[in-house]
Amino acid sequence: MDGVSLTEARTFRCATDPVEHGVLGYHDGVDTWTLDLAGGLGGSLQSFVSLHERSHQALHETTAWGTAMTVLGLAAAPGGSATTNRLWEWMGRGCTQTHEQFATLAAVEGSANGLNHLTGNYTYLQYYRSACALLEPLTHELTRVTAADLIYRLTMSPAWLLEFDLNSLLGCEPALHPGATPDQTLGDLRRALSDQTALTGLLSAVREQRTYGERWDAAAQVLRTQGIQLHYWAEYEAWLPKFIDEYNRLPGRAMVLVDSTAGDPSQIRAEAMQRERLTLHAGRLTLKWGTAQTSGQSLTPASFARTHEEMGPHVVLAWLHPEVLRKQSVGVPEKWAAPRLGLLACDRRVEPSLLLWVDFDDAPPSIVAASIRKTPLAPLLMTTLYTLQASDGSIDFRGWAPVFITVDTPMIEFLQSALDREDSLSYWVIGTAGSRYLDHVVVQFNEDSALNFVYTCSVMTSRAVDDWLVGKEGVTRRSADEFTHRAALAAFIEHLIGCFWLIELGRWPAIPAPTRASRRAGHMRA
Amino acid sequence: MNSAHGADWTEIAGEGILTRSRRARLTRLGVKVNDTQLVSLIAAQPVSEDVLTVEITFPPLPPGHLGMIVPKTRLFINKPKARDIGWDAVTAAGVYVLTGSASLATGAQLFQRALRLMRVLSTAEADLAIVMASLSNGRPTAVSIPSSTIEAAYEEDAAKVMPLLSGLRKRGIAIEDADGWRLVD
Numbered sequence: 284m285d286g287v288s289l290t291e292a293r294t295f296r297c298a299t300d301p302v303e304h305g306v307l308g309y310h311d312g313v314d315t316w317t318l319d320l321a322g323g324l325g326g327s328l329q330s331f332v333s334l335h336e337r338s339h340q341a342l343h344e345t346t347a348w349g350t351a352m353t354v355l356g357l358a359a360a361p362g363g364s365a366t367t368n369r370l371w372e373w374m375g376r377g378c379t380q381t382h383e384q385f386a387t388l389a390a391v392e393g394s395a396n397g398l399n400h401l402t403g404n405y406t407y408l409q410y411y412r413s414a415c416a417l418l419e420p421l422t423h424e425l426t427r428v429t430a431a432d433l434i435y436r437l438t439m440s441p442a443w444l445l446e447f448d449l450n451s452l453l454g455c456e457p458a459l460h461p462g463a464t465p466d467q468t469l470g471d472l473r474r475a476l477s478d479q480t481a482l483t484g485l486l487s488a489v490r491e492q493r494t495y496g497e498r499w500d501a502a503a504q505v506l507r508t509q510g511i512q513l514h515y516w517a518e519y520e521a522w523l524p525k526f527i528d529e530y531n532r533l534p535g536r537a538m539v540l541v542d543s544t545a546g547d548p549s550q551i552r553a554e555a556m557q558r559e560r561l562t563l564h565a566g567r568l569t570l571k572w573g574t575a576q577t578s579g580q581s582l583t584p585a586s587f588a589r590t591h592e593e594m595g596p597h598v599v600l601a602w603l604h605p606e607v608l609r610k611q612s613v614g615v616p617e618k619w620a621a622p623r624l625g626l627l628a629c630d631r632r633v634e635p636s637l638l639l640w641v642d643f644d645d646a647p648p649s650i651v652a653a654s655i656r657k658t659p660l661a662p663l664l665m666t667t668l669y670t671l672q673a674s675d676g677s678i679d680f681r682g683w684a685p686v687f688i689t690v691d692t693p694m695i696e697f698l699q700s701a702l703d704r705e706d707s708l709s710y711w712v713i714g715t716a717g718s719r720y721l722d723h724v725v726v727q728f729n730e731d732s733a734l735n736f737v738y739t740c741s742v743m744t745s746r747a748v749d750d751w752l753v754g755k756e757g758v759t760r761r762s763a764d765e766f767t768h769r770a771a772l773a774a775f776i777e778h779l780i781g782c783f784w785l786i787e788l789g790r791w792p793a794i795p796a797p798t799r800a801s802r803r804a805g806h807m808r809a
Numbered sequence: 810m811n812s813a814h815g816a817d818w819t820e821i822a823g824e825g826i827l828t829r830s831r832r833a834r835l836t837r838l839g840v841k842v843n844d845t846q847l848v849s850l851i852a853a854q855p856v857s858e859d860v861l862t863v864e865i866t867f868p869p870l871p872p873g874h875l876g877m878i879v880p881k882t883r884l885f886i887n888k889p890k891a892r893d894i895g896w897d898a899v900t901a902a903g904v905y906v907l908t909g910s911a912s913l914a915t916g917a918q919l920f921q922r923a924l925r926l927m928r929v930l931s932t933a934e935a936d937l938a939i940v941m942a943s944l945s946n947g948r949p950t951a952v953s954i955p956s957s958t959i960e961a962a963y964e965e966d967a968a969k970v971m972p973l974l975s976g977l978r979k980r981g982i983a984i985e986d987a988d989g990w991r992l993v994d
Binding site: 396397398399401402403404405406408409411412413415416419 | 845846848849852853854855857858862863865882884912913914915917
């Protein structure tokens, strides 16, 4: 895996079958997942894939094996040692069956008629069948979901792994066979579940123990009699914060340990869903740019003018941090370091497809806007939340309405801090179809209709955010019909879908590290 | 091509899940089989675990790359094990629950019960049950079918119908009412 970008690794692919139709989504084996919307993935299938990938993440962040893979994955990229990369790959291969069975079962059980989405997808039907067959002895007394929650997490929890601290794990050679993998344990578990004594013991563990940890320990104890060595709960609770603390001493992204058994479940769900990334196209565009003074014939204002059936002729004036441009395009000058103003458009009729940019550097928007207003074109102003957070605060959007601010840093933290300041908040959930099926959570603060924060996301994610926001004090959910900038929003979204290939929250080089804290073992987030 | 699992495994295309003779019989009787649905349903059932398997062939990528690769899916059947578990009954149950355009999810909910039924029926009785499911648009326990309609589906074999229905009635599997015949729920 030398030289591989882990951020683009596709460890757990979710594909149609026959697979010529392409990959619908994937989990990166580290800490996030991606839905590929370029093929028009929408409706209940989009939610199904979203749930499948989210389930990979849930299994990863609540088990020792998943935690180790996350930490190794983060430590490995970029420039990690070859040993770390080899171990990460070995761990990924060693839990593929476990992960896919769990995620497929979770997606089928978690959605109405979910199995229909697997019609003709024999590979994933086989994962589903294997999960059903494995759990069948338990499902006379337990629901499949309860049984899967226990069994697959146990599978991802080998006792040997907890004997490693971070340093020894980073130097561990998989060729030395450090211990059984989850997929190997899965086979052992299957044999164990066919043993009536073990089965009775497992069912008693679930029935008679009160807490999750007690159930876990009782189940692990039963499985030890079958030769399956899984860790006990207290051992995990002791190992996890220590392991993460060790990781946090390394340079790079920090990890925060949170207690998933405490707090608002809807917030935990929304925070989890905002990890989801959406790819709208196969890759980045090539940036073609010029300055306002020198762009000449190749980048005329006409090449930026677009029309929209409701909004009419317009141009997009964008205030963007160069990192935003780098995420979405190649060829951004290295010397660009601060947010800059420019006209933005894309041209997908040429090869390579282009992101067009006329650069005004740090010119005040009001002056540029005044020039645009002298033309027949209306200015449509956009920026991003990261751009605002990473700028010096001098940008002034007063006098502009509407401004669309694409949310590209964690949404929940952003909204929570506003709620903590007792800002009032109105929001809309607006769906768009066409070539890309997307939801947009649009937020305005303190009755200011000029600034519109737009979180473009999947239906599953918008539901999670909606569930978290609705009913909160100071928060008003409004009907889509009440949104006053519908035409401008529609035009803005068309530009967003054209110009951006990737929508994700965070992963910015300049984002300050989150507060490091270790709390009681629950699950971890990177 | 052989399976990685061993010589007992034979590669099949989607339509290979039913025996040729049964497929031909059901087609003659006017039953439409959706092969993708049928293979999907059977592949989702634990009963097929030792019988039906999918193998994925991954094309190679350059060293040091993880990429968007396109695997090829191949389906294999273990014929000796298929015979051991009464494969005809398994596939008949699949055809039975999917007849009438049931979705995969609906078919899966009904499958176990249908399999219990098919396991107590002879091949000819199972075919008849499937024909009744087909003629009733997937509702053979709710919609009564006139015997003349069933006989019409059997064409030159129409004489076989009444003895089969009588046999099913004697065993409490079918009943006759004023509108015709239906299966017992």
